[in-house]
Amino acid sequence: MDSTTVGFLLPTDDAPPLADADLEDVLRLMIGALTDLPAERIQPRWPATVAAAPEPDTNWCVFSIEAVETDGNVLIRQRPAIDATLHADVAATSQQDARPVSVSATDDQQELIQHELLDLVVTCYGPHAQRYATQLRDGMVVPQTNETLRPYRLAVVRSGPLQGSAALTDGTWLRRFDLSIDMRHEVVRTYAIRNLSSAPVALNKD
Numbered sequence: 001m002d003s004t005t006v007g008f009l010l011p012t013d014d015a016p017p018l019a020d021a022d023l024e025d026v027l028r029l030m031i032g033a034l035t036d037l038p039a040e041r042i043q044p045r046w047p048a049t050v051a052a053a054p055e056p057d058t059n060w061c062v063f064s065i066e067a068v069e070t071d072g073n074v075l076i077r078q079r080p081a082i083d084a085t086l087h088a089d090v091a092a093t094s095q096q097d098a099r100p101v102s103v104s105a106t107d108d109q110q111e112l113i114q115h116e117l118l119d120l121v122v123t124c125y126g127p128h129a130q131r132y133a134t135q136l137r138d139g140m141v142v143p144q145t146n147e148t149l150r151p152y153r154l155a156v157v158r159s160g161p162l163q164g165s166a167a168l169t170d171g172t173w174l175r176r177f178d179l180s181i182d183m184r185h186e187v188v189r190t191y192a193i194r195n196l197s198s199a200p201v202a203l204n205k206d
Helices: 021-033 084-094 129-140 143-152
Strands: 043-044 060-079 110-123 154-159 163-169 170-191
Touching: 021 043, 021 060, 021 143, 021 163, 110 129, 110 154, 129 154, 129 163, 129 170
Parallel strands: 043 060
Antiparallel strands: 060 110, 110 170, 154 170, 163 170
């Protein structure tokens, strides 16, 4: 269905923007790379299956997206169809990227582009919770971090102060540090909205 038919339009992208488990996979990869914690010690805050907490002498962390906002700036632009002869070359290039590039060789389309502001909260536990939280914080500002996140349309904006606390469990204090990180996520969706130049026009001569 396209804009020549009355009704609501759905995106035509082959792959939707990052969200849910796909987004968590990328964030988990980033956190692991910057803290050097083993993958099994980095978990979403709300997993489908809740596992037992590690021992108090184990360093580990959980993370979650606590809020998603938009910056209020929405760009809608016409995207001319890509000629079919170029499809193979563009597709071949896209295979080298972390996420595939959607290529269309049909009628004209429009892209909707806007930026989400993600509030990522990472909670580090264990005897070295502060060390891992500060290492993550500092790794976020290294320029190569955003370069690595670029194929996912993600970028680190800033991090907030560390919030320390502890919980008494079975006579042992469990150290905890929370780190809030603001991230930007570019969302791109494609809609089958025809350009006026491609619409059929009939001219009546008097």
